[in-house]
Amino acid sequence: MARTRNVSVLFLVLVPLIIFSLMAAGQIWRTKFANDFDAAIETNVDEMVEEGRQIFRFDTFGSEDFWGDQLRLHEAIAGEDGGGVGPGLSPRVALELGLKVDVDALPAEVVTALEQGEVDLEDPGVTLTLLQADAVVGVKGFFTGDQLTSVGIMCSFCHSTVDNSLTQGIGGRLDGWANRDLNVGAIVALAPTLEPFATLLEIDEATVREVLNSWGPGKFDAELVLDGKAFRPDGKPAATLLPPAFGLAGVNLHTWTGWGSVTHWNAFVSNLEMHGNGTFYDPRLNDAEKFPIAAQNGFGNVRSDPDLITSKLAALHFYQLAIPAPKPPEGSFDAAAAARGEMLFKGSAQCATCHVPPLFTEPGWNMHTSEEIGIDDFQAMRSPDERYRTAPLKGLWTHTKGGFYHDGRFATLEDVVEHYNSHLGLGLSAQDKSDIAQYLLSLGDADAGVGTAIESADLPGPGASFTLSQNFPNPFSARTEIRYELPQAGRVEVEIFSITGQLVRRLDLSQQPPGNHVVIWDGLDQGGRPIASGVYIYRLRQGDDVQAKKMLLVR
Numbered sequence: 307m308a309r310t311r312n313v314s315v316l317f318l319v320l321v322p323l324i325i326f327s328l329m330a331a332g333q334i335w336r337t338k339f340a341n342d343f344d345a346a347i348e349t350n351v352d353e354m355v356e357e358g359r360q361i362f363r364f365d366t367f368g369s370e371d372f373w374g375d376q377l378r379l380h381e382a383i384a385g386e387d388g389g390g391v392g393p394g395l396s397p398r399v400a401l402e403l404g405l406k407v408d409v410d411a412l413p414a415e416v417v418t419a420l421e422q423g424e425v426d427l428e429d430p431g432v433t434l435t436l437l438q439a440d441a442v443v444g445v446k447g448f449f450t451g452d453q454l455t456s457v458g459i460m461c462s463f464c465h466s467t468v469d470n471s472l473t474q475g476i477g478g479r480l481d482g483w484a485n486r487d488l489n490v491g492a493i494v495a496l497a498p499t500l501e502p503f504a505t506l507l508e509i510d511e512a513t514v515r516e517v518l519n520s521w522g523p524g525k526f527d528a529e530l531v532l533d534g535k536a537f538r539p540d541g542k543p544a545a546t547l548l549p550p551a552f553g554l555a556g557v558n559l560h561t562w563t564g565w566g567s568v569t570h571w572n573a574f575v576s577n578l579e580m581h582g583n584g585t586f587y588d589p590r591l592n593d594a595e596k597f598p599i600a601a602q603n604g605f606g607n608v609r610s611d612p613d614l615i616t617s618k619l620a621a622l623h624f625y626q627l628a629i630p631a632p633k634p635p636e637g638s639f640d641a642a643a644a645a646r647g648e649m650l651f652k653g654s655a656q657c658a659t660c661h662v663p664p665l666f667t668e669p670g671w672n673m674h675t676s677e678e679i680g681i682d683d684f685q686a687m688r689s690p691d692e693r694y695r696t697a698p699l700k701g702l703w704t705h706t707k708g709g710f711y712h713d714g715r716f717a718t719l720e721d722v723v724e725h726y727n728s729h730l731g732l733g734l735s736a737q738d739k740s741d742i743a744q745y746l747l748s749l750g751d752a753d754a755g756v757g758t759a760i761e762s763a764d765l766p767g768p769g770a771s772f773t774l775s776q777n778f779p780n781p782f783s784a785r786t787e788i789r790y791e792l793p794q795a796g797r798v799e800v801e802i803f804s805i806t807g808q809l810v811r812r813l814d815l816s817q818q819p820p821g822n823h824v825v826i827w828d829g830l831d832q833g834g835r836p837i838a839s840g841v842y843i844y845r846l847r848q849g850d851d852v853q854a855k856k857m858l859l860v861r
Contacts, residue, residue, distance in 0.1 A: 358625025361618045362481060363466070366446050366458030367582025368614040374448065374456025377497035383437075383447075384454045385430040391498050394430025400442070401427075401475040404487035404523055406468045409477050411441035420472060421806060443468065443479065459580055461572075461622070464488060464526065465551040473806045474840035482552030482629035486524030486707040486860075487839060491545070494518050506599060507534055521545040524708040528561075528579055529688045532591065532600040538684050538713075546685065546712045553631030553700040553751065556665045557672070562697070562712035563689035564673050569623040576615045577608050584608070584615025590690040631700030633750035635858065637776025638703060640744045647745030650738055655723070656730065657742070666699040666749065680729035685712055700749045703781060707839070707860045719743035747779075771820075774846040774853035781858035782829070788844055789824045796848045800825055803843040810837060829859055836861075 373379045378391075385394015401407075409417060416435075419425045426432060434454055437447030444463025448456040467485045468477035475487075494500075495518040500511045507514065507530075517536040521527065525545035530536060538544050546562055554560065560571045570588075577586040591597050591606035600606060651657040662668055673693040676683035686692050694712070702719070710716040716725060723739040726732065734742075771793035777786045788800060798818045802811040810831050827844070831837050839861045845854040 354621050354624040355628050358621035358623070358628075359481070361622045362461045362625055363443075363479070364440070364446065364460055364462075365618060366460055367576045367580060367584060367618070368458070368610075369576075369580045369582045370446070370448055370456040370458035371583065372502070372581035373458055373497075376499075376502050377494070378499055379494070379497040380447070380454045380457040381498055382496040383430070383433060383457065388430060388434055389453050395433050395496065396428045396430050397425070397432050397436065398427040400433055403489045403493055404485060405445065405475070405493070406443040406466070406485065406487075407436060407476040408441050408443055408468065408479050409472045410479070411439050412436075413439065417472065420476065444485075461551070461576075461580075464490065464548050470805055470840040473804060474838045477805075477841075480632075482550055482626070483632075484524070484548040484550045484705045486548060486705055488548065489521070489523045490526045490548075491518035491521035503531075506531060506603065517543075524548050524705075525714075526579075528575070531578065532597045532605065533688055534599050535688065539682075542713075544684075544688075547705075547708050547714050549697070550631075550701060550705055551626055552629040553698055554629070555627040556669070557667055557698050558670060559672055559695050561689075562695060563686055564691060564693060564695035565689055568626055569619050572619055572622055572626075573615065577610075578605055582615050583610035584613050585610065586615075593690075596688075596690075630752035631698075631750050632704060633753050634703040634747055635776075635780060635856075637778065638780035638858070639747040640778065641748070643741045643744035644748040645745075647741035647743070647748075650734070650742050651745050655726075655732055655734060655738070655742055657726075660696045661699055667696040672696040680725065681711070681715075699746060700751060702749060703747045706781065706783060719746050772848065772851040772853065774844075774855060776855055777827075777844065777857045781860045783860055785826055785828045786857065787824050787826055788846075789822065790846050790853075791822050792818060792820050792848060795819050798823075799847045800827075801845045801847070802827060803845065805841050805843065807843075810842065 381390030382392055383395045384390030385392055388394055412420075416425070416439075433442075434447070434452070436442050437445065437454065437457075438449060438452075440446070443466050444460050446458045446460060447454050448458070462479075462481065464485055465482060467480050467483045467487070468475065469480055471477035495515045500514045500518075503514045504511045517530070520536075520543040522543070522545075524547055525543070526548055527536070527543070527545040530544065535544050549562065554568050557568075559566065560568045565571060565574065566588075573584070573586050574588070576582045577584050586608040587606070589606050591600040594601040597605075651661075652663070660668055660672075660674070672695055673691055674696065675693055676686050679694060681694075683692070686694050706719075708714045710719060710722050716722045720739050720743045723734065723742050727734045727739065771791055773791040775789040775791075777788050779786060790798075790800075792798065795818065800813040801809060802813075804810055811827065812832065813825055813827070829836055837859065839859050842857055842859060843854055844857055845852060
């Protein structure tokens with residue numbers, strides 16, 4: 307009996323201890339597993355972002371098979387002296403066509419030469435050197451020795467630009483920004499042969515070149531190879547503005563007419579527009595009435611072997627969703643007007659009904675008929691759902707060039723607001739419309755690092771009230787106000803410089819009294835010629851007092 311009782315007592319003591327030990331061990335395992343999985347998630351985030359960045363910037367998806375092997379575009383770039391045909395593509399012409407150069411990819415000696423004006427911008431051989439350095443944003447050159455043998459394009463071709471930190475068109479990369487300088491059609495039209503497009507569209511090559519050259523800077527017609535409609539009923543080109551690829555997290559449908567999600571459009575573009583080698587499935591393109599060319603050529607079910615695209619879509623999507631919409635430069639909008647505009651936007655102007663903050667598009671199916679928004683249905687009818695998407699609004703200040711709406715039909719944001727004011731009968735005043743426009747220019751998520759005041763530690767210190775304000779508007783497209791305050795009377799100069807320090811314009815304002823002043827700069831150089839888009843420095847000088855700031859001109 308005593309032994310049985312001892313065993314029972316031992317059992318009662320040991321069983322709870324064993325259970326407790328097992329529970330503790332389980333908790334430790336669960337905690338360790340959770341911690342390990344959290345770490346795995348964080349590692350995955352870092353790896354996906356970096357992999358996606360590399361794909362976005364540098365992956366051609368095998369598109370060189372089309373642009374090089376079929377169109378022979380590389381021959382036009384190299385020119386006759388470089389083993390190709392024609393005069394070749396000089397750096398000056400490349401920059402005029404909107405191509406950008408990544409300053410961080412350039413060797414130090416090339417940067418120095420550019421700064422000192424020692425690079426021959428008329429020499430196509432310099433373009434080949436830039437391609438060999440992988441410095442041309444969105445274009446990949448393939449070389450055998452020094453001979454350019456093919457070219458391919460990347461996502462960054464249309465959806466990246468640079469900050470012009472070295473000079474116009476040369477600077478640090480700005481991924482996701484719409485390159486509204488890029489003349490896609492004119493670049494493609496350089497190719498020695500356009501026979502693949504002529505065959506697809508069943509027209510001659512001369513007509514293909516006419517269509518391509520009609521697009522102009524910052525525009526592209528993604529539907530041309532689907533429906534063959536090169537021009538709108540009013541005779542204008544059917545091409546639409548290049549949209550930004552930032553600020554897309556939380557946004558459902560992508561493109562002006564909502565074809566699908568971001569990753570759907572990535573697959574669509576990489577296969578059908580970039581002419582890469584992959585897999586794409588969208589049976590809506592089998593509609594022979596709406597998409598006769600796509601249906602005839604089987605674009606609704608593309609299968610390539612090898613598939614160079616599908617395995618990259620996840621990381622590419624991840625990276626694009628990580629790109630924030632940039633905040634506007636300090637002083638580039640009227641903050642007081644923007645505050646008033648926000649109240650109107652969310653109130654009587656009814657903007658927030660569709661552009662729901664903080665996404666500034668509708669959560670869900672963000673689509674509307676042409677009747678709802680008061681415009682024609684031409685572009686909508688070229689899409690599967692025959693509607694227009696509610697475009698997200700953050701970062702609008704980065705792509706004011708070319709106008710607003712899908713085809714740039716409205717020249718200014720005030721024109722857009724007036725359209726809705728008229729269409730919806732809102733009864734907004736001129737001040738209301740201006741305030742809403744300022745609010746729209748204020749939207750963004752992350753500091754872009756461009757257009758802000760330059761460091762002036764190396765400049766003489768200003769007097770007590772010697773003050774140069776940020777120009778307004780900034781960015782600007784035609785003219786801008788430069789305001790300043792003087793502590794005393796004296797001779798005043800305002801000078802405009804390129805980012806490399808070259809004098810562009812000197813405004814000699816002669817003798818001025820103390821107090822507040824304003825001067826208008828019309829974007830012209832000393833000879834009265836319009837200057838190119840880019841970052842410029844404006845400097846105020848009175849005696850020994852000097853101040854300078856940056857401003858952004860967007861043509």
